[in-house]
Amino acid sequence: xxxxxxxxxxxxxxxxxxxxxxxxxxxxxxxxxxxxxxxxxxxxxxxxxxxxxxxxxxxxxxxxxxxxxxxxxxxxxxxxxxxxxxxxxxxxxxxxxxxxxxxxxxxxxxxxxxxxxxxxxxxxxxxxxxxxxxxxxxxxxxxxxxxxxxxxxxxxxx
Amino acid sequence: xxxxxxxxxxxxxxxxxxxxxxxxxxxxxxxxxxxxxxxxxxxxxxxxxxxxxxxxxxxxxxxxxxxxxxxxxxxxxxxxxxxxxxxxxxxxxxxxxxxxxxxxxxxxxxxxxxxxxxxxxxxxxxxxxxxxxxxxxxxxxxxxxxxxxxxxxxxxxxxxxxxxxxxxxxxxxxxxxxxxxxxxxxxxxxxxxxxxxxxxxxxxxxxxxxxxxxxxxxxxxxxxxxxxxxxxxxxxxxxxxxxxxxxxxxxxxxxxxxxxxxxxxxxxxxxxxxxxxxxxxxxxxxxxxxxxxxxxxxxxxxxxxxxxxxxxxxxxxxxxxxxxxxxxxxxxxxxxxxxxxxxxxxxxxxxxxxxxxxxxxxxxxxxxxxxxxxxxxxxxxxxxxxxxxxxxxxxxxxxxxxxxxxxxxxxxxxxxxxxxxxxxxxxxxxxxxxxxxxxxxxxxxxxxxxxxxxxxxxxxxxxxxxxxxxxxxxxxxxxxxxxxxxxxxxxxxxxxxxxxxxxxxxxxxxxxxxxxxxxxxxxxxxxxxxxxxxxxxxxxxxxxxxxxxxxxxxxxxxxxxxxxxxxxxxxxxxxxxxxxxxxxxxxxxxxxxxxxxxxxxxxxxxxxxxxxxxxxxxxxxxxxxxxxxxxxxxxxxxxxxxxxxxxxxxxxxxxxxxxxxxxxxxxxxxxxxxxxxxxxxxxxxxxxxxxxxxxxxxxxxxxxxxxxxxxxxxxxxxxxxxxxxxxxxxxxxxxxxxxxxxxxxxxxxxxxxxxxxxxxxxxxxxxxxxxx
Numbered sequence: 001x002x003x004x005x006x007x008x009x010x011x012x013x014x015x016x017x018x019x020x021x022x023x024x025x026x027x028x029x030x031x032x033x034x035x036x037x038x039x040x041x042x043x044x045x046x047x048x049x050x051x052x053x054x055x056x057x058x059x060x061x062x063x064x065x066x067x068x069x070x071x072x073x074x075x076x077x078x079x080x081x082x083x084x085x086x087x088x089x090x091x092x093x094x095x096x097x098x099x100x101x102x103x104x105x106x107x108x109x110x111x112x113x114x115x116x117x118x119x120x121x122x123x124x125x126x127x128x129x130x131x132x133x134x135x136x137x138x139x140x141x142x143x144x145x146x147x148x149x150x151x152x153x154x155x156x157x158x
Numbered sequence: 159x160x161x162x163x164x165x166x167x168x169x170x171x172x173x174x175x176x177x178x179x180x181x182x183x184x185x186x187x188x189x190x191x192x193x194x195x196x197x198x199x200x201x202x203x204x205x206x207x208x209x210x211x212x213x214x215x216x217x218x219x220x221x222x223x224x225x226x227x228x229x230x231x232x233x234x235x236x237x238x239x240x241x242x243x244x245x246x247x248x249x250x251x252x253x254x255x256x257x258x259x260x261x262x263x264x265x266x267x268x269x270x271x272x273x274x275x276x277x278x279x280x281x282x283x284x285x286x287x288x289x290x291x292x293x294x295x296x297x298x299x300x301x302x303x304x305x306x307x308x309x310x311x312x313x314x315x316x317x318x319x320x321x322x323x324x325x326x327x328x329x330x331x332x333x334x335x336x337x338x339x340x341x342x343x344x345x346x347x348x349x350x351x352x353x354x355x356x357x358x359x360x361x362x363x364x365x366x367x368x369x370x371x372x373x374x375x376x377x378x379x380x381x382x383x384x385x386x387x388x389x390x391x392x393x394x395x396x397x398x399x400x401x402x403x404x405x406x407x408x409x410x411x412x413x414x415x416x417x418x419x420x421x422x423x424x425x426x427x428x429x430x431x432x433x434x435x436x437x438x439x440x441x442x443x444x445x446x447x448x449x450x451x452x453x454x455x456x457x458x459x460x461x462x463x464x465x466x467x468x469x470x471x472x473x474x475x476x477x478x479x480x481x482x483x484x485x486x487x488x489x490x491x492x493x494x495x496x497x498x499x500x501x502x503x504x505x506x507x508x509x510x511x512x513x514x515x516x517x518x519x520x521x522x523x524x525x526x527x528x529x530x531x532x533x534x535x536x537x538x539x540x541x542x543x544x545x546x547x548x549x550x551x552x553x554x555x556x557x558x559x560x561x562x563x564x565x566x567x568x569x570x571x572x573x574x575x576x577x578x579x580x581x582x583x584x585x586x587x588x589x590x591x592x593x594x595x596x597x598x599x600x601x602x603x604x605x606x607x608x609x610x611x612x613x614x615x616x617x618x619x620x621x622x623x624x625x626x627x628x629x630x631x632x633x634x635x636x637x638x639x640x641x642x643x644x645x646x647x648x649x650x651x652x653x654x655x656x657x658x659x660x661x662x663x664x665x666x667x668x669x670x671x672x673x674x675x676x677x678x679x680x681x682x683x684x685x686x687x688x689x690x691x692x693x694x695x696x697x698x699x700x701x702x703x704x705x706x707x708x709x710x711x712x713x714x715x716x717x718x719x720x721x722x723x724x725x726x727x728x729x730x731x732x733x734x735x736x737x738x739x740x741x742x743x744x745x746x747x748x749x750x751x752x753x754x755x756x757x758x759x760x761x762x763x764x765x766x767x768x769x770x771x772x773x774x775x776x777x778x779x780x781x782x783x784x785x786x787x788x789x790x791x792x793x794x795x796x797x798x799x800x801x802x803x804x805x806x807x808x809x810x811x812x813x814x815x816x817x818x819x820x821x822x823x824x825x826x827x828x829x830x831x832x833x834x835x836x837x838x839x840x841x842x843x844x845x846x847x848x849x850x851x852x853x854x855x856x857x858x859x860x861x862x863x864x865x866x867x868x869x870x871x872x873x874x875x876x877x878x879x880x881x882x883x884x885x886x887x888x889x890x891x892x893x894x895x896x897x898x899x900x901x902x903x904x905x906x907x908x909x910x911x912x913x914x915x916x917x918x919x920x921x922x923x924x925x926x927x928x929x930x
Contacts, residue, residue, distance in 0.1 A: 035191035036184020038400070040350050041433040045845035048350055076184030085182065093178040096811040099819060100639025101181035102350040102400030108182060127853040134845060136348050136401050137639050138815060139822030140853040 005069035009034070010078025018065040025049045025060040027068070028075060036076035036105040047133030050106035051075045057113040057132075076105035079112065087150045088112045095146035099137035107133045111147050120151065167720070168651035168658050169873045172811035176644045176663060177398070189354050189368055189397045190430055197356070198227055200419045200429035201275040202412060203265040203282055204439070205257030208508035208838030209291035209304065212255060212284065215265060220281040225274035228423035229282070231265045235418055238384045241475050242376070242408030242513075246316065248307065249474035249511070251384060251414040257286070258306050258473035259510045260838045261438040263411045268419040268427045291508040293838055295470040296447060298505045306473060306506040315471045316479040316504040320486050322558040323497030328462035332453030334537055339449050340526035341904035342887075343832035344470070346442040347515045348850050351400020352433060353440070357416040358426035365420075366393045369413055372402045372636050373676020374666050376609070380409040385417055396666035402638040403823075404514035405441040407678050408476065437843030441513025442833060444481055445470045448526040454534050458545045462497040463489055465523070471504045472511030478504040481519040488523050490559040491599035491775070492568070493531075493549035498558065508838045514678065516823060520600055520884045525905060528596035528888035532895060541585065542595050542892070543576050551599070553866070561771045562760055565876070567803030567866035571779035572597060574862050575801040579781045585896060590786050591796070592897025596885035597779040602805065602868070602876030604681025606761045606770030615758040615770065617686045618672035619693040621650065623750035625743045627721070627736030628660040629697070634674025635686035636666040640879055641812040642682040648808055649687045649872050653694035655718040656735060672753070680877020683808065684774060685756055687872035692754025700750050704738050759870065774868045777803040778881040782889035786897045788916055791909030793894060794857075795825055798886065801862035805876035810863070817861040817882040824886025826851045829906050 002017040009032060018027055028034040028051070037060050040048035044062040051060045052074040053067075079086045088111050091097070098104040107130060114121060114129030121129060126147050127140070135143065180186040217229040232254035241247035253262050265282050269275035290304040297303060298313040305313060329335060349370075356368040365387060371377045374394040382389050399406070412429045420427040431439070446469050453462040467485055471478040486500035535545045551557070553566040575595065576582070584593045604615045619633040631650050637643040647661040665671055674686060698718060705723040706713045709731060717726045724732025742748050761771040783796045800817055807813045830849035834841045842848045861882075867874035887905055895901050900915035 029191075034184075035187065038188075038351070039190065040352065040400075041845055043433065043844060043846075046350065046433075076182075080183050085179070089182040092182050093174045096172070096174065096815050098175075098178075098181055099641065099815055100350065100399060100401045101177070101186055102188060104181050105184045127856075131852045131854045134348075134350065134850060134852065136350055136403070136823070136850065137819045139818035139820075139859065140851070140856045141818050141859055142815060144853065 027065040091146040097146035205262040210286035295505040325499040328497035349401030354430040357420040443515040444512035565866035565868040567864035568777040571801035594892025596888035601772035602774035602776035603684030617674040621752040688756035697752035791912035804878040805868040806874035820882035824883030828887035
């Protein structure tokens with residue numbers, strides 16, 4: 001039997017009928033056509049499926065779709081305002097913080113949630129903040145630099 | 159690390175990725191993101207036993223399940239074996255008589271949903287007769303070992319033997335001889351996007367396969383034989399790909415399986431590996447046992463080297479032979495050693511079959527070879543650096559394996575890496591911290607291979623200038639995340655004298671782009687880049703001819719710069735490239751189309767080595783600094799300084815990305831990564847148990863660029879994708895020895911090995927002092 005949920009995804013309210021066994025990742029990718037969150041391990045180990053729900057990062061592959069009822073979900077598709085990128089997205093481009101780009105949506109959302117929660121993280125806190133997201137291409141250092149770049153940009157702008 | 163000044167307008171600059179906006183906004187569509195109308199889900203039934211005869215397969219119940227559109231076994235296929243090296247092909251897309259590893263493909267289904275497909279797999283009844291299996295390559299060589307391919311009478315898949323000089327005599331003349339056994343582990347690429355493919359046929363029976371491939375044109379050839387279909391009936395498309403690292407160079411069984419399912423069901427079919435399938439069936443880095451013998455004079459001159467290598471080929475042939483044979487060439491590099499003997503055995507076992515993974519055998523042999531150099535230095539009481547510098551190859555040197563070195567900045571790499579780290583002060587310092595060095599050589603421009611029956615190292619590019627002066631660059635080269643699209647656009651912009659922003663790149667579609675052998679052997683920048691240079695020159699020639707007509711000046715008197723063509727010395731007498739393009743299209747009625755090819759100008763095929771040579775060689779030296787906890791055996795990598803002779807850094811930021819990323823993989827395979835097989839079953843086939851590095855595990859990386867400006871490279875560049883992980887394990891092993899005096903000769907260097915070695919060392923010294 002399908003469940004009725006009301007959820008806000010990237011700022012838009014939806015009334016959706018979801019199967020009880022659907023994960024949020026399935027809902028996003030199959031029903032909503034939001035393929036930015038990736039399906040890489042399906043077991044909450046790699047972080048490619050990371051989205052932000054009510055301000056906190058979650059593995060959408062381990063979260064049932066019904067859990068989004070009454071919640072606000074932010075996916076990578078909702079981060080930029082049109083052509084205007086979020087500072088984290090800009091920093092990832094400027095610092096070469098991705099290569100193949102498959103883990104990037106999750107990595108960016110984890111970085112954003114980290115900075116929202118802790119406006120001035122130190123090196124260790126940055127690394128911890130993204131340690132739930134695996135990346136095989138970059139070796140992480142350039143991602144850490146991109147996040148530091150966001151912090152420096154904030155300082156510059158005052 | 160700094161960008162180049164005014165010498166160039168586009169190369170040498172850290173342009174961000176062409177596809178950056180799409181990748182950071184989630185707009186990039188990877189293969190796994192793609193859906194087509196009516197598409198079916200394909201799933202593969204894999205062998206649960208490492209070695210068994212297939213007695214019978216009954217698919218009737220699966221076929222009857224509602225929603226199932228096709229079920230196939232080997233009987234539905236032409237049973238043509240495939241291998242990236244066709245001569246030794248023995249893997250069937252679906253096995254018919256025997257399974258030889260846990261994961262071997264035996265049947266497949268296409269169904270309306272994933273759930274139905276999985277249920278259908280459960281309904282396929284297979285009767286097996288289990289056979290004795292073998293998992294250790296050295297045991298597989300014993301006379302009573304069970305055979306994987308009974309008809310061959312042996313588990314030796316391939317044997318490669320080569321001797322240069324007179325090794326026996328050279329060892330007699332050596333003052334010291336060291337003999338050791340090294341062992342490496344199976345390391346798997348962990349591409350974040352699972353391997354996947356989508357097959358569909360159009361009304362005329364023409365196939366389109368969208369595939370995770372590094373080499374669409376090679377895949378087209380491989381597929382053509384196995385389906386079979388003529389080349390003209392096949393289109394291969396590579397979309398943005400979530401990692402490859404060598405492991406997606408050749409065809410995988412799921413590619414033809416997907417095609418057979420699509421043909422039988424009459425629908426498009428998509429197969430996506432599960433993460434477990436990735437761990438169980440991916441082409442991983444071959445594990446090897448390396449017996450190394452090195453002879454040296456008292457003064458540190460290395461006179462002879464002998465290696466016996468046993469490669470665990472796994473259950474089927476893939477790249478075991480070329481990777482093993484290639485090690486012989488590697489031994490003739492880095493140092494000028496006049497006498498070399500190589501004996502390589504590629505041995506079948508009932509493990510999954512391996513393949514290329516960043517380094518193509520080089521990480522394995524370099525671990526052994528550079529550990530040995532450290533041991534020799536210790537024995538002679540020499541410093542590692544002095545011993546290395548005494549023996550290294552120089553620019554212009556031709557190796558005894560017939561490889562012509564052009565540019566070579568190896569000496570500078572070593573000296574800079576040592577200087578930056580304070581090598582001499584830190585070496586042999588008391589305490590738990592240690593410092594170690596290792597160097598390497600790698601192909602810097604691909605390798606000569608057989609493509610079909612033709613020996614080549616080839617790429618081609620086409621260019622179309624639009625009426626506004628912007629350019630579409632089309633090349634067969636595959637960007638697999640390393641950023642080659644961006645670098646090739648930089649090369650095109652530089653050569654044409656137009657802006658980087660005015661280039662669009664289309665790659666890796668066999669219908670739309672000219673041919674390229676693929677992305678491997680650090681060849682795209684060098685070979686693909688030179689093809690782009692040649693295509694750009696063709697376009698430029700056409701523009702100059704048009705300008706010559708309009709400006710009434712000789713072509714030789716014209717110059718192209720910053721989007722304009724003008725008379726040398728009088729820049730006011732000129733015309734912009736957009737105006738020229740418009741003139742060409744609308745007044746002359748002539749489209750501006752350029753083409754360029756590039757094939758290795760230096761190398762000659764050397765059938766003796768069984769392995770191709772490269773038109774350029776890249777070099778690197780690495781210094782690792784570690785801290786060892788003697789209570790827990792844990793190694794902390796504090797910093798790795800990596801000096802690279804890369805010819806010229808065409809995009810310093812992208813180059814740094816290659817070095818940083820490779821290094822993380824190098825540290826991983828040195829200290830953590832290993833597929834834990836027990837009786838052919840990987841016990842750690844998930845990201846929790848298979849330890850790839852997280853952000854918390856990485857150390858400081860300090861890349862150094864040594865720009866030797868290669869005479870044949872595009873703007874002097876050589877490849878740099880693979881080198882950074884090649885010497886890492888040896889550098890770390892040497893640093894561990896420097897820290898605590900134990901020599902670990904098997905990878906990965908896990909805490910238990912260090913503790914055991916420390917215990918042994920302590921008990922020996924205790925015994926020794928007791929006896930005294």
